[in-house]
Amino acid sequence: MSWVKHYHDDHMAVMRLLAKLEGNIKEIEMGEKRTHLNLELEEFARVIREVIIPHFKHEETGIYARIAEVSEEERDFINRMLEEHRRLYVAFEDYLSAVDSLDEAKLAAAGKIIIDILAKHIKKEELVIPKIAAKLDIS
Numbered sequence: 001m002s003w004v005k006h007y008h009d010d011h012m013a014v015m016r017l018l019a020k021l022e023g024n025i026k027e028i029e030m031g032e033k034r035t036h037l038n039l040e041l042e043e044f045a046r047v048i049r050e051v052i053i054p055h056f057k058h059e060e061t062g063i064y065a066r067i068a069e070v071s072e073e074e075r076d077f078i079n080r081m082l083e084e085h086r087r088l089y090v091a092f093e094d095y096l097s098a099v100d101s102l103d104e105a106k107l108a109a110a111g112k113i114i115i116d117i118l119a120k121h122i123k124k125e126e127l128v129i130p131k132i133a134a135k136l137d138i139s
């Protein structure tokens with residue numbers, strides 16, 4: 001499988017999970033106590049550790065580094081994307097520690113930041129990166 005396709009599959013899977021997380025946060029805020037809730041929140045914590053963080057690292061050392069070399073404009077784009085990764089790493093830490101300590105308020109706050117930044121981040125990658133990769137002939 002090409003790496004563009006691999007990234008795309010990760011992105012779509014994460015977008016579906018973000019929609020689910022958004023629903024779960026609404027349930028927390030409405031005071032719902034249902035057994036599926038904790039399982040789904042833990043499942044998202046596992047996905048952060050095992051899928052999203054490795055995906056970010058892979059982008060940073062691979063495609064991002066390649067794109068940043070192309071031109072000034074591309075370097076600026078990648079710097080903005082890296083800044084979003086940095087903000088997301090902080091929110092991931094908060095989310096993971098909130099799941100461990102069952103701190104629902106912290107979990108909801110971190111989850112909202114993740115949903116807000118990550119959904120837009122993925123849309124930008126889907127829009128821009130395949131085009132640049134095709135231009136560089138590295139897809």
Ligand SMILES: [Fe+2]
Binds near residue numbers: 056059081121125
């Ligand atoms: Fe990224």
Ligand SMILES: [Fe+2]
Binds near residue numbers: 007011055059122125
């Ligand atoms: Fe990505």
